[in-house]
Amino acid sequence: MNQILEVRDLRVAYGGRDGGVWHALNGVSFGVGAGEILGVLGESGSGKSTLAATLLRLLPANGRIAGGQILLEAADVVQMDAERLRSVRGRRVSIVFQEPSLALHPTIRIGEQVGEVLHAHGTLSKRERGERARGILAKVFSGDIERIFSSYPHELSGGQQQRALIAQAIACEPVVVVADEPTASLDPTTQREILTLFQTLRDQFGIAFIFITHNPALLAGFADRVLVLYAGKVAEVGPTHAVLSSPQHPYTQALLKCVPQVAAGEALRHKALLPVIGGSAPSLAILSRGCVFEPRCEERMEMCQTQEPAAAMLGNRHEVSCLKFPA
Amino acid sequence: MEPVIRVENLVKRHAGRGFGRRAPGFTAVDSVSFSILPGTTLALVGESGSGKSSLALCLACLERVTAGQIWFEGRDLAALEEKELRAVRPKLQLVFQDPANSLNPRWTVGKIVAEPLLVQARIAKRERDARAAQVLERVGLSAEYLERRPQELSGGQRQRVAIARALILEPKLLILDEVLSALDCSIQAQIANLLVELQRTYGLAYLFVTHDLRMAAHLADEIAVMSRGKIVEQGAAEKILRHARCEETKSLLGAASLAPEAIAAVRER
Numbered sequence: 001m002n003q004i005l006e007v008r009d010l011r012v013a014y015g016g017r018d019g020g021v022w023h024a025l026n027g028v029s030f031g032v033g034a035g036e037i038l039g040v041l042g043e044s045g046s047g048k049s050t051l052a053a054t055l056l057r058l059l060p061a062n063g064r065i066a067g068g069q070i071l072l073e074a075a076d077v078v079q080m081d082a083e084r085l086r087s088v089r090g091r092r093v094s095i096v097f098q099e100p101s102l103a104l105h106p107t108i109r110i111g112e113q114v115g116e117v118l119h120a121h122g123t124l125s126k127r128e129r130g131e132r133a134r135g136i137l138a139k140v141f142s143g144d145i146e147r148i149f150s151s152y153p154h155e156l157s158g159g160q161q162q163r164a165l166i167a168q169a170i171a172c173e174p175v176v177v178v179a180d181e182p183t184a185s186l187d188p189t190t191q192r193e194i195l196t197l198f199q200t201l202r203d204q205f206g207i208a209f210i211f212i213t214h215n216p217a218l219l220a221g222f223a224d225r226v227l228v229l230y231a232g233k234v235a236e237v238g239p240t241h242a243v244l245s246s247p248q249h250p251y252t253q254a255l256l257k258c259v260p261q262v263a264a265g266e267a268l269r270h271k272a273l274l275p276v277i278g279g280s281a282p283s284l285a286i287l288s289r290g291c292v293f294e295p296r297c298e299e300r301m302e303m304c305q306t307q308e309p310a311a312a313m314l315g316n317r318h319e320v321s322c323l324k325f326p327a
Numbered sequence: 328m329e330p331v332i333r334v335e336n337l338v339k340r341h342a343g344r345g346f347g348r349r350a351p352g353f354t355a356v357d358s359v360s361f362s363i364l365p366g367t368t369l370a371l372v373g374e375s376g377s378g379k380s381s382l383a384l385c386l387a388c389l390e391r392v393t394a395g396q397i398w399f400e401g402r403d404l405a406a407l408e409e410k411e412l413r414a415v416r417p418k419l420q421l422v423f424q425d426p427a428n429s430l431n432p433r434w435t436v437g438k439i440v441a442e443p444l445l446v447q448a449r450i451a452k453r454e455r456d457a458r459a460a461q462v463l464e465r466v467g468l469s470a471e472y473l474e475r476r477p478q479e480l481s482g483g484q485r486q487r488v489a490i491a492r493a494l495i496l497e498p499k500l501l502i503l504d505e506v507l508s509a510l511d512c513s514i515q516a517q518i519a520n521l522l523v524e525l526q527r528t529y530g531l532a533y534l535f536v537t538h539d540l541r542m543a544a545h546l547a548d549e550i551a552v553m554s555r556g557k558i559v560e561q562g563a564a565e566k567i568l569r570h571a572r573c574e575e576t577k578s579l580l581g582a583a584s585l586a587p588e589a590i591a592a593v594r595e596r
Contacts, residue, residue: 043511044482158375187375187538189578214511217541258516260545262568270564271523271546274516280481 004175004208005032005055005093010068012047012054012232022284024050026232026292027068029311032176035206037198039223039240041216043255045281047232048212052180055210056095057085073175091121094169098181100161104153110164111137111149117171133171139204140167140197159190163197170201176208183218195222216256220244225317228252231282231292234311238318248320251277251293291323299324330362331499331532332386332419337395337405339381355381357556358395363500366526368533370547370564372540372579378556379536383504386534387421388412399500417447417496424505426485430477436463437473440491447496458495466491466521483514487521494525504536519546540579544568552576 012025024047032038042048053059055070057077070077072093080088097103105113114136115129124132130149137145140163153161162182169177179198183191195218201207211223219226219240226244227237228251236249247253257275279296282288291297294304304323312325339356355378363369371379384390386397388404397404404415423429430439441459444450450458460470466487477485486506493501503522507515519542525531537543543550543564550567552560554575560567571577 043513188540189374192578216512255513258513260519260541262541262544269545270548271526273520273523274545276516276520277513 002034003031004034004073005210006069006071007031007055008069008071010051010054010070011066012050012059013064013066014050014060015062015064016285020285023066023287024063024232024284025054026287028229028232028234029068030227030234030237032208032210034175035202035208036225037202037209037211037223039219039226040210040212040229041214041219041226041255042212042229043214043281045231045284046229048214048229049180050232051229052095052178052210052212055178056089056093058095087121090117090169090174091172092174093176093178094172094174096162096165096169096177096179096182098184100158100165100185101153103165104161106153108152109149110151110153110156110167113164114167114171117168121172133167136167136171137164139170139201140164157190158186159193162186162190162194166194166197166201170205170207173205174207176210178210178212180212181214182211184213184215191218198222216244216259228255232284233292234319234321235293236318236320236322237311238314238320239316242316242318248314248318248325249293249322250297250299250324254296254298291321328364331365331399333362333398334386335360335396335398337382337385337397338393339378339385339390340393341381354556356385356392359553359556359558360395361551361558361561363532363534364548365499365532366530367549368526368535368547370535370537370543370550371553372537372543372550373553373575374538374579377553379553380504382553383421383502383534383536386500387419387502388416389421417443418499419502420493420496420498420500421502421504422486422489422493422506425509426482426489427477427509429489430485432477434476435473436468436475436477436480436488439477439488440473440495443492443496459491462491462495463488465494465525481514482510483517486510486514486518490518490521490525498531500532500534502534502536505538506535507542508537508539515542522546538579540568540576552579 008029010025010028014022014024016022040048054065065078111130111133114133118124118129118132134145134149137148141148183194198209202209223240225238226240228235230251235251236243243252247256254277260274277296282292290305290307291309294300301323307323309321309323310327311319311321312327313319336358337356338358341353341355343352359382361369373379385392392405395405437456437459440462441455444455444458460473463472468487507518510518526533535543535546547564550564551558552573552575560573560576567576571580
């Protein structure tokens with residue numbers, strides 16, 4: 001497949017106020033093909049939001065890329081100067097944030113906010129921009145485009161605000177859109193609608209999406225591939241069906257078992273205690289020598305403490321970083 | 328068995344707000360009835376705006392109802408004076424969605440958990456501290472957490488503190504308003520287990536408000552589906568899950584699915 005984004009051995013660290021260093025991403029590698037939906041699954045502290053910000057070089061002042069490459073259409077985002085970055089952000093790669101009510105400007109009309117992206121990346125006149133913005137809004141909204149165009153964010157529902165943000169993100173027809181928990185603040189039905197919208201945009205315009213979430217249920221039936229992030233490392237990555245139905249990494253297995261099973265045909269294990277993952281997430285202040293999941297892993301072996309697992313290929317693009325599987 | 332709480336035809340109407348063009352009044356809860364038996368859980372599921380949080384606030388006596396009755400320990404709470412309600416509230420405790428916002432960041436865990444005792448009873452400080460330590464133990468936190476502050480805790484630990492604060496007055500009914508939705512999956516499982524264990528040990532009744540039908544089916548004996556202020560479907564958890572009749576329920580089910588059929592629908596590319 002034609003890779004449009006390739007991340008190689010990405011390392012990101014944050015400086016603490018006390019001079020400490022927090023290693024948020026520790027050697028993350030993956031690729032995204034044209035028109036592919038990659039779901040990134042991770043819990044708090046896994047580094048998933050850091051990953052989203054890093055892909056567009058939007059890290060806060062105390063965050064720094066300590067190593068690795070982000071190849072966007074073969075150009076390394078890590079090495080780009082400010083001017084080059086500005087021309088790439090919003091045009092080739094864009095981002096949709098979690099809280100649409102905070103990401104939109106409260107006193108500028110939606111149409112103008114979408115047109116702003118075109119202004120930053122083109123030479124269209126104001127009128128042309130308005131027309132284009134209407135066209136873009138028509139891709140993400142059905143119904144009264146004029147009303148949306150001239151609305152302020154507060155006049156829209158949460159789902160509509162999120163659609164407006166998506167319109168901004170796709171305005172310049174980027175090759176990849178990073179979406180950081182874009183549906184977390186929406187209710188379940190609206191969530192489904194937004195996911196369907198992503199699929200439609202992928203089918204119609206070939207846009208690839210990196211969809212970041214903590215909720216595995218959202219990825220089933222939606223993502224093409226799933227990447228599981230734990231403590232700044234890729235635990236497992238593979239086709240959605242393989243990762244969610246037959247997870248191989250002990251962390252993925254434990255994580256998916258935490259979700260109550262209510263599948264049809266299975267008896268409801270009503271009020272039964274759910275399996276939990278013992279222990280707590282590791283401190284990011286210390287880089288472990290071995291596997292980061294070792295202290296909580298039920299299948300740990302002696303070598304797990306000292307030997308860092310490399311990604312083992314289990315066939316069909318399913319990679320697992322666990323010493324159970326020889327690389 | 329006598330229900331812990333019985334709600335009859337409860338209505339909550341909000342007056343219109345805003346300047347100039349006055350917004351019309353809005354009926355958040357529209358003639359809702361149900362009851363909860365001791366040691367059981369009723370899950371209230373619905374989309375945002377369906378009125379489930381308004382209902383939760385009414386039951387916790389934090390909002391006055393517009394019409395209808397709330398029968399609790401032989402009295403109609405809807406008809407009680409504010410002074411009398413003060414004596415009832417300890418038995419109906421509310422836990423909120425986001426523990427980061429519902430705990431005072433400047434206070435220690437010990438002070439947060441013991442505060443209800445200070446409000447409700449004249450108890451010596453030493454006794455309050457002892458009770459706080461005891462109740463923290465029950466939610467799985469050791470006494471060393473008494474001196475910590477909320478920002479030093481993880482999301483799951485904060486939610487445990489919020490539950491401990493609700494338990495210290497020994498309530499009969501816990502109203503759990505989206506208590507799991509702000510948490511990660513693995514933490515959700517831990518808190519869900521805690522709720523199950525507390526219910527088994529103390530015979531607590533729960534009103535579990537959520538939009539996650541999957542978790543509702545796991546934790547609840549009975550599920551009530553709310554839409555536009557009304558209960559549109561109600562019954563045993565298993566029945567609602569397997570044989571949903573209403574569109575609202577089916578839509579929530581679809582959204583919660585990690586079902587094999589949904590996974591099978593994934594396009595292999």
